[in-house]
Amino acid sequence: MGRTSLKDIRQKEIILAFYTVSKKIGLENASLARVASHMGINPSLIAHYFKTRDAMFAGLIAFTLERYRDMYNINGGDFKTERQLRKLIDNLFSRRWNKLFDDGVFYSCYAYTYREKKIKKAFRALHDSLRGMLVDALKKAKANGVIQIQKEEETAEIIFALIEGAYYYLGMVESKTAYDRKLKIMKKKALELLGL
């Protein structure tokens, strides 16, 4: 009995607002009061749903990792044709990233991995899982005769290093044409690594 709990809904709303405010003024400036003000609610309502600010921050980290995972939509193909594999690479090197999550907020969260072991572990697990999915994709493609590479694990590592290194650098590139040109170079190299 009693009133139905809005906990799950409100917590999600708060974290989304936390993200939105962080995007605008920086994670380090996104206080409870600012987030509450942005939502049009009382700051103590946030305290009601998150016992401490740390708990809310943990929620943001989880949200960040979810989005990060969504960004790399790796699964979904059986990789029986070169076309399917190429589509995967296209996806990995697409600009979708920029639209799905703010890089400033992301790297601010990422910076925490160097001080918080638990956060580091969570980031590590996600990245390893993404690499694992790419390895699976490459193995499928190889089994189907689409590619003939030797070391799928190493290739996956290198492709991800290319992707992550590219996005790190491209975050500084303002010109859209330069951005696209540089990304294209990376993608071409990734395809070469696969013998495509």
Add this chain to the structure above:
Amino acid sequence: MGRTSLKDIRQKEIILAFYTVSKKIGLENASLARVASHMGINPSLIAHYFKTRDAMFAGLIAFTLERYRDMYNINGGDFKTERQLRKLIDNLFSRRWNKLFDDGVFYSCYAYTYREKKIKKAFRALHDSLRGMLVDALKKAKANGVIQIQKEEETAEIIFALIEGAYYYLGMVESKTAYDRKLKIMKKKALELLGL
């Protein structure tokens, strides 16, 4: 006349303390009071040397970029022998990075590039300059017959993407053996790109 100014010395001391405190408790928690306390001085002395906190932060950004540049000790060889070129690649893929600058502080600073155009521009300029130096090195090596590659610019871009992507990911890797193994893979691939 009057007392000799300690401005340059003190400003450097303060920024170093700012970095040290940030390394320990995070950039977002490194307040004037904490930095002053760490130095054993009065907080208002910091205000004396930096008009605003933003000015001090600008100093940290400059310090960060200096260190970043130092990390990649690219110049210094004439690249007449393969050995010299290999040493450069060794250097780029060394673990020296970790010891020279804290990654947490660095990525916190880097995150600001997404909100502050001036900071983004400064980061961009440094990275382009580093790429330029690698391109020069590759061109020298090519002129000396050490390597036979076609597109020096593209190769430099890809090598840096490998480096930066590798360090991004390796920041999460706790095991030293795994770290070294993965870094080795990246280095090997960089050498392959050069035909070595």
Add this chain to the structure above:
DNA sequence: ATTTTTATTGAATGATCGTTCAATATAAAC
């Protein structure tokens, strides 16, 4: 309609923030 649970508000807490300013100390120049 009363009970029970949760939602939400609003005020208050003490701590810390960055900044300002007056007062004192110190060192170099005259």
Add this chain to the structure above:
DNA sequence: GTTTATATTGAACGATCATTCAATAAAAAT
């Protein structure tokens, strides 16, 4: 030793921080 410029301290400022708690509102169950 007086002047002059800078170093440094210490206190105070108002603003904002995260957190706590009591009070009220709303909805579901009996």
